[in-house]
Each structure stands twice: as C-alpha cells, then as structure tokens.
Amino acid sequence: MPARLARVAVKLRAAASRSGPVMFGADAHLFRIGPALSEDAVVGFEERHGVTLPPDYRGFITTVGHGGPGRFGGAGPFYGLLPIDDWDWALRGDPDITMLAQPFPAEPGRVYDDWLAEAAPGENDEPYRGTLALGHQGCDDLSLLVLGGPARGRVVETRPGKQGPRFTPDPDFLSWYERWLDAVLAGERHFR
Structure with a gap:
C-alpha cells in the first residue's frame, strides 16, 4: 500500500504541473x-458512523490529501473529491448517522428492472445507504465509495432512471483514482 500511495502522490504532482487543466472538471480544483x-x-x-473505511481510501486521505479548495473539494475525477464530511450527498432523504454502516443494496453485474423500487421498496428506505460520496460528476450524478455490503471498497456511479448505479471496472478506490490520473497525464479530456 505505501508504494501505491507514493506512486499516486507523484502522479498527482505531475498532473498539477501540467499547463492548464485539460480534463473535464479540472478547472474546479486545478489538481490541488x-x-x-x-x-x-x-x-x-x-x-x-460505526464503519471502518476501506484501507486504500483511508491511506489516501491520511497520506496524500483530503478535500481541497474547489467548490466540490480537491483534485479528483470530474469536479474533484469531496471532503469526508460531505459523505451524505447521495442520500435522497435526511442524513442519518447510521446510513454508512448499512449494506449497499446494489451488486456488480446485477441488472435491475427498476433500481429504486428494488433497492428502496419502503417509503423511508434509502437506496444509497452504505455509500460515501466521493465526488460530483455534474447533472446530479455522483461517484460513491461503497462501505458496506458485497461491493465494499468499490466505486459506483449514480445514474438516473431505472437501470441503477454503474460500478466502475476498478477493484478499489485507489485503482479508480490512479486510472483517472493516468488519463489526465495521457492528455485525455474525459474520464470514464
């Protein structure tokens, strides 16, 4: 883990030294x-919150950095990484301190006929329980870190409509973040 964190920190410094933001959303955080x-x-x-953060995310926020100067946080995919205290951005109802400790109902590879009806069948059920908001993608879409359930440690993206959230191909937060940095350093304009 220390080697991965050090590599990410080096890539982040390299991204910050590029002239002008090229990646979508980077003008919000300027790689800081x-x-x-x-x-x-x-x-x-x-x-x-009654949780244990995934080790790679925990290592990142205690070693590389946390939050940042932008409206939506610091250097990260899309508009940046939110501060940890903004964990509840994806929740549809009022934040409840127990939400993070609950299992996230989505599973990678599962196809939903109606995501919200299946994930939150009751009037007060929260479909995004067990997730920590990582960043804002625009148009009300968010990147989330799954803290509970079978997809613990994975990054998922919210999506409007019946299809439900989309899991990124990455096995964990740090892989997702480093893939973004690699895209930035390769001069790509969009991240997916």
Whole structure:
C-alpha cells in the first residue's frame, strides 16, 4: 500500500504541473488537494458512523490529501473529491448517522428492472445507504465509495432512471483514482 500511495502522490504532482487543466472538471480544483487528515480525525469519523473505511481510501486521505479548495473539494475525477464530511450527498432523504454502516443494496453485474423500487421498496428506505460520496460528476450524478455490503471498497456511479448505479471496472478506490490520473497525464479530456 505505501508504494501505491507514493506512486499516486507523484502522479498527482505531475498532473498539477501540467499547463492548464485539460480534463473535464479540472478547472474546479486545478489538481490541488487539501492536507491529509490526522489518524484521530479518521478514527473519530469511523466511530461516529460505526464503519471502518476501506484501507486504500483511508491511506489516501491520511497520506496524500483530503478535500481541497474547489467548490466540490480537491483534485479528483470530474469536479474533484469531496471532503469526508460531505459523505451524505447521495442520500435522497435526511442524513442519518447510521446510513454508512448499512449494506449497499446494489451488486456488480446485477441488472435491475427498476433500481429504486428494488433497492428502496419502503417509503423511508434509502437506496444509497452504505455509500460515501466521493465526488460530483455534474447533472446530479455522483461517484460513491461503497462501505458496506458485497461491493465494499468499490466505486459506483449514480445514474438516473431505472437501470441503477454503474460500478466502475476498478477493484478499489485507489485503482479508480490512479486510472483517472493516468488519463489526465495521457492528455485525455474525459474520464470514464
């Protein structure tokens, strides 16, 4: 893990040194990221919410950085990485501190006839329980980190309509983030 984090930090510095943002959304954060969180701050968050963050995400926010100067946070895909305290952006109802500890109802590869009806059949059910909002993609779409359930550690993207969320091909947060950095360094304009 330390080698992966160091490699990501080097790539992030290289992305920040490029002239002008080229990737969609980069003008919101300019490849800047806020300072890393302390171990005490992360432990406090985990205890308040009854969760254990995936090791790669935890390592990133305690080593590389967290949040940042943009309206939607710091250097990251689309409009940037949200601060951890904005975990509840995907929730449809009022935030409940127990939401992160619940299993996320979506599974990779599963096809839904009607995502919301299947994931949240009750009036007060929350379809995005068990997820932490990572970043805003625009048009109300978000990137989320799954904290509970069979897809724990994976990144999923919200989608309007009946098809439900889309899992990225990445096995974990750090792979997703590094894939974005690789796209930036290759001069790509969009990330998927």
